[in-house]
């Protein structure tokens with residue numbers, strides 16, 4: 001979509017990190033905003049920052065849990081009631097849990113898969129029919145470098161983000177077959193500084209963390225925290241790249257170029273057929 005002025009952006013995970021920055025970039029492009037997050041105060045903060053930069057900004061928000069189909073149906077209804085449309089849908093909310101795979105609990109799987117995979121699936125299910133009806137639109141799914149290459153300790157997260165890449169590629173092919181004027185972008189960043197290191201802050205009580213804090217799990221958490229907080233590209237820069245990809249109808253976005261070399265190295269490991277590709281090898 002070349003011109004975003006006056007169009008409607010729907011952004012999940014808008015109460016923090018990348019979702020907040022995407023909201024600001026979309027507002028700066030003159031878009032109307034429909035924000036969703038489980039974190040209502042976080043969204044209030046996002047709205048305050050947007051209105052500080054542009055008091056005329058037009059935005060609505062709703063507390064949603066993206067893992068629940070009925071919540072995303074309500075978000076789609078809000079977009080329709082407020083603006084009569086949705087044009088660019090950012091399925092961005094995401095959480096992370098880590099540790100050796102055999103220590104993960106059923107609740108860990110349900111929580112991370114619920115937000116990272118079902119959240120994207122429901123965004124597509126509830127909004128793509130609207131985009132098709134309008135005859136224009138774009139879907140942006142936030143995956144990760146973890147959707148391509150697997151670091152130890154991130155089993156559930158890695159699986160969920162591989163699913164997001166698969167869903168995005170398949171969605172783009174389905175839309176091509178349907179000859180629809182609806183674009184798709186899949187965002188695949190490596191680590192960048194946000195509050196994802198404290199993702200547990202918004203974990204629901206019914207899926208509470210009951211896994212023991214083993215030494216291996218502690219080490220993994222420390223490594224991820226360090227890598228996230230020392231990420232060299234900011235959420236704001238990634239948001240700019242992502243919105244530019246919508247404008248240029250670009251499918252893959254790799255803000256960290258080194259990830260493409262790792263994907264190549266993984267393909268070579270597959271070619272050799274001997275050992276699993278090790279993202280951490282040589283570090």
Ligand SMILES: NC(=O)c1ccc[n+]([C@@H]2O[C@H](COP(=O)([O-])OP(=O)(O)OC[C@H]3O[C@@H](n4cnc5c(N)ncnc54)[C@H](O)[C@@H]3O)[C@@H](O)[C@H]2O)c1
Pocket residue numbers: 012013014015016017018019036037038039042064065066067092093094095115142143144145188189190191192193194195196197198199202228231
């Ligand atoms: N920060 C990184 O290093 C990194 C790297 C690659 C990909 N990502 C992805 O970027 C996306 C944004 O994450 P971030 O880094 O900005 O983290 P963040 O924690 O700052 O923001 C995530 C937002 O998602 C919201 N959220 C959590 N569970 C939710 C639910 N059930 N329903 C609705 N909203 C929910 C949180 O409240 C929060 O506002 C995620 O999909 C994440 O996996 C992040």
